[in-house]
Each structure stands twice: as structure tokens, then as C-alpha cells.
Amino acid sequence: MELGLEEQVFARILTFGKALGSQGACIAGPQVLREYLLNFSRPFIYTTALPPLAIATLAAAYQMLPNMQQERQRLFALSDLLKTTLNAVPGLHVPEESHIIHPVFFPDHAGPAHVKAVAQAAQAQGFDVRAILPPTVPAGTERLRLIVHSYNTEAEIEGLAAVLGRIN
Template identity: 40%
Template sequence: MSEQNAHHSFNDRLARVLEKRKEKDQLRRLQVLEGIDFCSNDYLGFARSETLKHKWKEAMAASDDRLGSTGSRSISGHCEQAARLEEELAHFHGTESGLIFNSGYDANVGLFSSLPVRGDHLVTDELIHASIIDGCRLSYATRHRFNHNDVNDLEQVLQSIQKNRVPGAQVFVVVESIYSMDGDQAPLTDILSCCDKYQTLVIVDEAHATGIMGPQGRGLVSAEGLEDRVWARVHTFGKALGCHGAIVVGPKLLKEYLLNHARSFIFTTALPPHALTGIQLAYGALHEPEFSYTPLNKLIQHFKQTIQAPEGCWLLPSDSPIQSLIIPGSQRAARAGTALLKAGFAVKAIQHPSVAEGKERLRISLHLHNTTTEVDQLAAALHQFS
């Protein structure tokens, strides 16, 4: 087969795969969303904050930092600013140390691909994020799943592992504090009580809790006073903090291990100084006396009291800014999303395979910059769709 024919043959294969998704209304396309924001992860409005933008510009004007980091942290990309920021954030989150990654995805892939070794066991909630799944797939550990937020099922899995656990094998239990699609919380205290019986290490992804839960937005682990019982946490900067990147916090040995073994940290260009400045300013905003996420909590309650699900649909229970309206069927969910976009609301339909079939949904995100009037208008638009 000639090179040109080989290209055509493979291109045809790609086209067939994409056509199947298109037939099922599951084809993803990039779109610049306009309208009232009910879909971004900018829960606190930091990404659009004029105050933070002004402070960032002032910091940049006063700085002689280079534009880029110039390389990986292990070669030329390390700087004192990154080291100081890691120390500050580790202290803020109540741990010994922290290591900054370029994104939450990179943090999870680096952590879970390098930490467990052959013979170890990774026990994950069935609804964990794709980045954790990908990291686990790259590891040599045996992976197990337990039913979502079901501590009894978790215990059964741990009991089964214990029967055949070889000496020296480590068991890791991995959960999210707030689940990115359903918006519900992990029962952390119950999970830890269960795990204590089996000498497991618990790792919590705090991506969607950072900034909106716990004292000064330290996360759910801190809100429940569990810092000393959770072995490691992942806090991301791209959700409520409105920036980019993530930090893995935990024991000092974990940081040293990751900077030697996490390939997604070692073999990538580091975050530039201007990105680190944005992260520092966002965390600084959490310390401001006027900062409070109480108005956001009130808006969440107003939303739950106001929204009426269309026939055959239902709102998942959640006290977080993530409110998922289940609209079974990709086509119906897509129509609902399109209708809301046309009505002036930036809302995205989430379809299979991002979620299970029959659990297609509108994933509605609430923010400090949303108003009760906007929520009422969204509720009216949903009522018209039904």
C-alpha cells in the first residue's frame, strides 16, 4: 500500500468513528459561549474580577520576571517564586509540603501513575474524574472500584483485597471531595473510619471544593477537620480560584518522590512566573476580610427551591455550586442545552460518554456573580422547554 493510500485508509477510519458519534448526537465541538454564565467553573468570579486583574497588572509592571519559565522545573524552569508559593500553599492547607503541577489533569496523572507500584491496590469511587482514571491506568497497581459514595461497598472491596494482600502491598483509596458531574460530597469521615481498619492511605481530589468549602476556602477535608487523617490531597487553581494549575499536598517525602518520579511534572515546561503571580493573588483574595462564600450558598438554596425539572427529568441532590439536571437521552439533553443557549443562558449539555447513558444532563454551575433574578429567568426558560 502506498503512503497516500495509507493516509486515506486511516482518515476513513477516523471519519467513520466520528460519524457514529454524530449519529448519536455525541460529537463534541468547540464553541464560544455567550450569555449569562451558568456553566463555567469560575464559582467565585475570580477569573473575571477587575480587582484581581488590576493587582496582577500592577505586579507585572513592578516585576522584572521573564515571560516564560524556559524549561522544566528540574532543568531551568525552577524559581524562588514557585518554591515560596509551594511553601505558602502547603501551610495554608495544613500539610508539610506541596508540589505545583501545570494542571489538575497533570497532577492526577503524575500522582497516580507513579505512586502505586506493582502489587499495590488502587480503590476508587466509580465516579472519579477522568484524570484519575488515566493516572491509574498508567500505573502497575491493581484497580478496584466501589459504588458511588457507598461506604458499605467500599468495605466489601477492602475486605476482599485484605484476604489476598501480600506483605508490603499498599492500598490507596481515592475519592473526590465534591464530584465534578453530580456535585455531591464524599462522606469523608465515614470513608476514613472504614479505611482505618485496613491500613489504607486515603487521597482526596479537592478540585471543586477548593475556594468554596472550609475556612477561607481550604476545602472539605479542612472543613471536617480531617487534615491529619487524609494522606494527600490535590487542590486545583482552575476552578473557584480562576487561574490554572494544581498542587499536590502531603508529606515531605511525597513531594520528593513526585519530583523524581512523576513524568507529568518532570518532562514538561513549568508554569511561567506570571501564572504563579495569578495563583498567589487568588489565594490572597481568600484571606481578604470581606471575602465570603455565604452569598453563593444562599444562591444555591434559592436555585434548588426555584428550579422545576421537566417531565421525566430530575435534579440530583447537591449543596455545591454544581447542580445537575438529569435529562435522559443525548438528543433531548442536547435540545435542552441549545434552547437555553438561544434564550441567552450559557449552559452546556453533558452527554454520553462523559456520563453514563440515561444520565445525560444539563450541568448547571452557580457563581457569586449570578443573581437570584438570573436564576429565576433560567427557571422560566427551563419551564418553557418542558
């Protein structure tokens, strides 16, 4: 939309997980793409339609999305707070360009064992922190993966930073 190229896009893949709280995905495009996929896409031919509950969830989500400005603002503020707070913890680095889903790197410690131990220790303190390890990411780029939600609190973010600071 920003560049005004919408009409030049042949196909769009829309996913229904995470933000929409459902499952599945779809491909949106012109009739020729639809006909091609219906007739020649083996994975599509052998899949089943989304269950009615998933369709109802998507319909409700799409009705709610235009009216969630306040929730978005809160989410973005919490996301910024998480970056600022974790970047103040010695030995942690969250890239400034990360947004909502944050990788947390350990520049002073190398290796998957350390990242895995930090994740497990944070989990033991009640935080849903995931270690992302090779082969998912290249060796030497191990990290934690944190996702901010609009229902998180400032206290939870500060508590997570304290835990990560202690166990790092």
C-alpha cells in the first residue's frame, strides 16, 4: 500500500495464525491463479477446508481488527519497552528493528548450551521464553525468541529483564 503497488501483485498469501488467533492460510489472486491451483496444485487437492470454528474465528477477528487502535498502541509501547529494558541488561542485545517478535542475542556468550540454559531458567520462573538453536538458525546466531502481547504488563517485562539479567 505504501508504494501504491497493490494492483501489480499477482498473488498474496494471508496467514490466519498468531494475530488472527486461528489456523491455516489462503492465497488471494486473480481467477487464472485460482483455476491453476484448483487443477494442478497437488498439496491443495489433498487438503481439507478449514473447520467451521476456524472460519467463525476469522470472521470475528476481521470484524474486530479495524477497531483495535488502542490495543495496537499498547502493543507497540510494550514492544518498545521490552527492547529498551532488555538492551539495558548487560550481555543482552535486542535489535532495534525487531517488532513484536524479538530475538534476544548474547554477544558475550557463545553457544547453544548457554542460550538453552537461559531459556530453561526463565521458563522455570514462569516466562514463556524459547531458545532458537541450530539448525533453525546458523551456528553462532543462537538466540531467545520473545513475543510481546497486548495483555502483557510493564511489571512482567521488568520481571523478565531481571530474571534474564540474573541468569545470564
